[in-house]
Amino acid sequence: MSPSLAVRDSNTMLRRNLLHARRYPSLTLNLLLTPIVLLLLFVYVFGDVMSAGMGGGGGADRSAYIAYVVPGILMMTIGGTVVGTAVSVSNDMTEGIIARFRTMAIHRGSVLIGHVVGSVLQCIASVVLVGAVAVAIGFRSTDATALEWLAALGLLALVALALTWIAVGMGMISPNAEAASNNALPLVVLPLISSAFVPVEAMPGWFQPIAEYQPFTPAIETLRGLLLGTEIGYNGWLAVAWCLALSALGYTWSKSTFNRDPK
Amino acid sequence: MPSSVMPTSHQIAVSATGLRKSYGDKTVLDGIDLRIPAGSVFALLGPNGAGKTTVVKILSTLVSAGGGQAHVAGHDIAADPQAVRSAIGVTGQFSAVDGLITGEENMLLMADLHHLPKPEGRRIAADLLERFDLSEAAKKPASTYSGGMKRRLDIAMTLVGNPRIIFLDEPTTGLDPRSRHTMWQIIRELVTDGVTVFLTTQYLEEADELADRVAVLNDGKIAAEGTPEELKRRVPGGHVRLRFTDPAAYHRAATALNEATRDDEALALQIPSAGSQRELRSLLDWLDSAGVEADELTVHTPDLDDVFFALTGGPATVPHQPKENVR
Numbered sequence: 147m148s149p150s151l152a153v154r155d156s157n158t159m160l161r162r163n164l165l166h167a168r169r170y171p172s173l174t175l176n177l178l179l180t181p182i183v184l185l186l187l188f189v190y191v192f193g194d195v196m197s198a199g200m201g202g203g204g205g206a207d208r209s210a211y212i213a214y215v216v217p218g219i220l221m222m223t224i225g226g227t228v229v230g231t232a233v234s235v236s237n238d239m240t241e242g243i244i245a246r247f248r249t250m251a252i253h254r255g256s257v258l259i260g261h262v263v264g265s266v267l268q269c270i271a272s273v274v275l276v277g278a279v280a281v282a283i284g285f286r287s288t289d290a291t292a293l294e295w296l297a298a299l300g301l302l303a304l305v306a307l308a309l310t311w312i313a314v315g316m317g318m319i320s321p322n323a324e325a326a327s328n329n330a331l332p333l334v335v336l337p338l339i340s341s342a343f344v345p346v347e348a349m350p351g352w353f354q355p356i357a358e359y360q361p362f363t364p365a366i367e368t369l370r371g372l373l374l375g376t377e378i379g380y381n382g383w384l385a386v387a388w389c390l391a392l393s394a395l396g397y398t399w400s401k402s403t404f405n406r407d408p409k
Numbered sequence: 410m411p412s413s414v415m416p417t418s419h420q421i422a423v424s425a426t427g428l429r430k431s432y433g434d435k436t437v438l439d440g441i442d443l444r445i446p447a448g449s450v451f452a453l454l455g456p457n458g459a460g461k462t463t464v465v466k467i468l469s470t471l472v473s474a475g476g477g478q479a480h481v482a483g484h485d486i487a488a489d490p491q492a493v494r495s496a497i498g499v500t501g502q503f504s505a506v507d508g509l510i511t512g513e514e515n516m517l518l519m520a521d522l523h524h525l526p527k528p529e530g531r532r533i534a535a536d537l538l539e540r541f542d543l544s545e546a547a548k549k550p551a552s553t554y555s556g557g558m559k560r561r562l563d564i565a566m567t568l569v570g571n572p573r574i575i576f577l578d579e580p581t582t583g584l585d586p587r588s589r590h591t592m593w594q595i596i597r598e599l600v601t602d603g604v605t606v607f608l609t610t611q612y613l614e615e616a617d618e619l620a621d622r623v624a625v626l627n628d629g630k631i632a633a634e635g636t637p638e639e640l641k642r643r644v645p646g647g648h649v650r651l652r653f654t655d656p657a658a659y660h661r662a663a664t665a666l667n668e669a670t671r672d673d674e675a676l677a678l679q680i681p682s683a684g685s686q687r688e689l690r691s692l693l694d695w696l697d698s699a700g701v702e703a704d705e706l707t708v709h710t711p712d713l714d715d716v717f718f719a720l721t722g723g724p725a726t727v728p729h730q731p732k733e734n735v736r
Contacts, residue, residue, distance in 0.1 A: 161521075249470055
């Protein structure tokens with residue numbers, strides 16, 4: 147099959163998935179609610195304590211903590227959005243229409259590619275929405291150049307791609323939507339135990355490795371560096387490496403599961 | 410599509426030799442041979458769990474065969490599945506429509522996946538929706554459709570690519586009698602367009618109504634194959650069945666009519682008979698003169714049911730099944 151037909155079929159599948167998302171927005175909106183609620187909770191309810199704890203010293207000044215927490219919340223938004231991807235992939239695989247696709251002369255990978263591209267686009271839309279809320283409550287980037295903004299967006303898209311492929315794999319092996327949502331839970335929990343809300347150094351010693359050696363922490367630190375000018379160090383390369391490794395893993399996993407004979 | 414069919418095999422739409430499939434250590438198909446001429450309706454008949462769906466799944470490239478060979482539209486299913494896919498249309502046992510989008514969107518999705526130009530896709534979708542009486546519901550989500558409507562949409566979607574060979578896995582299972590007759594009509598129309606139809610069914614009546622050739626699948630093997638007429642000829646002819654309530658009358662009749670097959674439990678006798686008026690009259694005359702009165706008299710002519718039960722071993726409780734028919 148020629149590459150142009152692969153693109154055409156994937157595009158058709160993408161439009162199908164976006165149509166689903168548009169027709170049934172409740173799943174996407176529900177998943178958006180979590181990061182927004184957490185953002186408001188951490189800023190307005192815990193914000194003073196958090197700022198004080200971080201040595202901001204301002205007490206009533208929450209802006210320091212808003213700046214700290216927003217990059218983590220944005221990454222968490224991606225984690226939450228791809229839970230929806232796992233659920234919709236799982237739903238899709240239990241539908242008879244997938245069997246129909248498998249017996250048609252179409253590009254075989256287009257079903258998965260449609261899901262992946264659709265999910266990345268949804269992640270970006272969600273990040274923009276949550277980002278808008280963050281700006282509305284006072285988040286400001288301190289010294290990011292246009293290039294750094296672009297890099298930040300690129301990083302978010304790369305994280306979205308990596309987590310999407312993992313979520314697709316999770317959706318493929320889940321027998322139903324509930325199982326898919328449970329299987330994808332780590333993608334929501336991992337940011338909670340990363341440097342999203344408090345710095346790793348502020349955590350108990352035994353816990354620090356867990357927070358440090360996981361994909362969200364380097365990604366969040368890199369985003370922080372890009373938007374707020376903090377030290378990035380080797381976190382940038384680490385984040386990219388994590389994303390590429392997770393993408394490759396999720397891709398291989400999903401593809402081999404999809405190519406297996408259906409029951 | 411049809412242009413790529415090899416000339417040598419163009420009369421045969423589907424052929425298979427020694428198809429096998431097992432799941433774990435359970436053998437589902439144990440060597441299936443098929444030869445289906447192009448433009449005919451072939452029915453694969455069998456009880457639940459006989460392996461009908463597995464045959465369809467293998468021939469439609471959904472699952473791989475565990476052994477054996479098959480050609481569909483002249484293409485080897487294992488070596489060139491993509492060529493097979495471009496020649497076939499499949500309507501599985503379970504609805505293969507996208508419930509989240511409308512009937513029309515389902516049709517346009519198929520048109521896009523068949524790479525039809527937009528206007529042509531739209532025209533074909535509208536025509537098929539009209540033909541299958543779905544125009545009114547076209548803008549509603551497919552999940553709101555009734556069973557019969559879903560099945561019609563399913564077949565309409567299968568037809569978008571103008572397939573030369575259509576697989577229908579139990580197309581009428583779960584449909585009410587009216588939808589079932591509509592479906593039969595649809596299948597007959599397909600054949601007049603020159604399409605080859607491969608259908609599976611557990612209804613003998615359906616195979617009898619629609620199929621040019623029938624194969625009876627039982628326990629993963631083809632138990633018999635032929636036209637419905639040929640198959641009916643393979644089982645012994647009809648009979649008259651006499652049922653009694655009075656055991657004494659039953660025994661008297663049974664000793665006198667020694668050609669009859671006895672069913673002592675049901676107090677019933679089966680007398681071989683073609684069911685002609687003359688034969689019936691002589692039987693009735695004999696009963697009168699012997700002073701025996703049967704409580705019920707039924708005339709039974711052989712149908713596919715007999716073939717089916719004879720070949721598949723049948724349910725043990727089938728009352729009118731003469732023992733000698735069971736292999």
